[in-house]
Amino acid sequence: MDPSNEQLLARIKELEQENEQLKAQATLQSKSTSSFPKIDDNFSLDEYKRYGRQMIVPDFGSLPSQIKLKNSSILVVGAGGLGCPALLYLSAAGIGKIGIIDDDLVDTSNLHRQVLHTTETVGIHKCESARRYINKLNPHVVVETYQFRLQNDNAFDIVSKYDLVLDCTDTPATRYLINDVSVLCGKTIVSGSGLKTEGQLSILNFNNKGPCYRCFYPKPPSPESVTSCSDGGVIGPVIGLLGITMAVETIKILTGYYTDETFKPFLSMYSAYPQQQLRVFKMRNRKPDCAVCGNLPQILKETILENQIDYAAFCGTVNSNVLNPDERIDVKKYSELLNKNNSQVLLDVRPKEQFGITKLANSINIQWDPIFKKAESIDEYLPQNFDKSKDSVYVVCRYGNDSQLATRKMIDELGFKNVKDLIGGLNKWSEVVDSTVPQY
Ligand SMILES: Nc1ncnc2c1ncn2[C@@H]1O[C@H](COP(=O)(O)OP(=O)(O)OP(=O)(O)O)[C@@H](O)[C@H]1O
Numbered sequence: 001m002d003p004s005n006e007q008l009l010a011r012i013k014e015l016e017q018e019n020e021q022l023k024a025q026a027t028l029q030s031k032s033t034s035s036f037p038k039i040d041d042n043f044s045l046d047e048y049k050r051y052g053r054q055m056i057v058p059d060f061g062s063l064p065s066q067i068k069l070k071n072s073s074i075l076v077v078g079a080g081g082l083g084c085p086a087l088l089y090l091s092a093a094g095i096g097k098i099g100i101i102d103d104d105l106v107d108t109s110n111l112h113r114q115v116l117h118t119t120e121t122v123g124i125h126k127c128e129s130a131r132r133y134i135n136k137l138n139p140h141v142v143v144e145t146y147q148f149r150l151q152n153d154n155a156f157d158i159v160s161k162y163d164l165v166l167d168c169t170d171t172p173a174t175r176y177l178i179n180d181v182s183v184l185c186g187k188t189i190v191s192g193s194g195l196k197t198e199g200q201l202s203i204l205n206f207n208n209k210g211p212c213y214r215c216f217y218p219k220p221p222s223p224e225s226v227t228s229c230s231d232g233g234v235i236g237p238v239i240g241l242l243g244i245t246m247a248v249e250t251i252k253i254l255t256g257y258y259t260d261e262t263f264k265p266f267l268s269m270y271s272a273y274p275q276q277q278l279r280v281f282k283m284r285n286r287k288p289d290c291a292v293c294g295n296l297p298q299i300l301k302e303t304i305l306e307n308q309i310d311y312a313a314f315c316g317t318v319n320s321n322v323l324n325p326d327e328r329i330d331v332k333k334y335s336e337l338l339n340k341n342n343s344q345v346l347l348d349v350r351p352k353e354q355f356g357i358t359k360l361a362n363s364i365n366i367q368w369d370p371i372f373k374k375a376e377s378i379d380e381y382l383p384q385n386f387d388k389s390k391d392s393v394y395v396v397c398r399y400g401n402d403s404q405l406a407t408r409k410m411i412d413e414l415g416f417k418n419v420k421d422l423i424g425g426l427n428k429w430s431e432v433v434d435s436t437v438p439q440y
């Protein structure tokens with residue numbers, strides 16, 4: 001397509017989206033001001049009816065608890081697999097103000113678990129997609145959205161505006177950032193995570209007295225250990241269940257069910273396979289010498305935060321100095337090379353489940369982890385007359401992170417002289433060379 005037409009179509013799509021947002025806001029405003037007049041100091045008839053079934057549950061705490069929810073504000077970091085179900089139930093429950101921060105756009109691969117987003121909202125900001133859903137579900141909730149990443153330079157301003165923070169990001173770097181900033185701002189954190197068939201939940205810095213994440217894990221892991229692109233996937237309802245339990249705990253905290261006396265730090269772990277299991281472990285109290293929540297003077301704590309790793313650069317990409325430029329190859333160049341000569345070895349270092357979904361022709365699959373642990377096994381898979389000292393090997397993975405680490409290892413430790421990493425992996429291949437290769 002002519003590039004100017006493409007730009008025009010993209011602009012039309014943007015304008016259509018803006019138009020829809022304006023219409024939705026206008027409808028909402030007219031509804032929330034005129035359709036639901038208050039019948040007392042607190043609620044409209046609609047709200048009494050809407051929240052009645054939870055108000056009558058004795059543990060919930062009746063009308064006073066519902067009023068507390070209405071007067072509460074929460075910040076949900078990440079409108080993904082954990083954030084969507086948490087947002088769904090918390091907005092339905094009647095939290096007064098909900099902030100959502102996420103810089104990502106809705107992708108088709110999100111839809112099996114990120115239940116506020118729909119096929120219709122693919123391509124738009126997750127924040128906006130979530131806001132639309134919540135507005136339809138419960139117009140009494142005020143939704144504030146931040147369509148960018150939470151990072152060092154904005155975290156204090158944003159976190160300090162809310163009563164409680166839900167960490168729904170599941171990324172190690174952001175987990176430390178949310179922890180440190182929330183502790184310094186005195187906010188309780190409800191934190192969740194999930195992978196494959198399992199998940200965990202904990203409450204951190206409860207009432208600014210409970211233990212924080214650094215009481216258990218004082219230092220962030222090294223960038224290399226968290227930038228693997230073999231992400232392992234997750235079963236939708238497993239992460240959904242964790243998001244919902246985060247909503248339950250948030251309600252208990254905001255309604256005052258837990259007190260300083262009754263709250264005991266815990267970590268709950270859910271496994272779906274082979275049989276459902278929920279285990280709750282007691283955790284220890286605050287560590288007096290914790291660098292963030294311990295008994296250090298405030299000024300020192302802030303210095304600790306300032307001197308931390310660059311959170312924005314921490315996630316998503318392997319250190320750019322893992323490989324030299326001559327140890328990497330552009331996917332386009334590699335495809336041209338293939339057209340001339342088809343004899344080089346292409347090593348695919350993804351897990352076998354992913355290799356089973358899609359692969360490039362004539363590739364050999366040896367997963368990055370086993371290569372790392374048991375390097376000699378690579379030789380068994382190579383063609384018989386393969387000469388490590390001169391023959392070429394190209395290494396590919398899903399996004400191009402693991403392949404860099406594998407390439408480094410093969411050159412430094414395994415005696416390969418001619419190894420190159422395919423920049424950007426299969427994803428890039430699908431974008432640039434062959435769009436029939438599915439991105440999953
Ligand atoms: N620092 C951050 N600030 C704002 N949002 C964040 C931050 N870190 C992560 N997120 C968001 O948290 C959400 C986490 O969602 P989830 O773990 O389900 O994965 P995803 O990134 O959507 O999916 P996939 O891994 O398939 O691309 C994402 O939408 C991501 O953009």
Ligand SMILES: [Zn+2]
Pocket residue numbers: 211212213214215216286287290291292293294
């Ligand atoms: Zn601590």
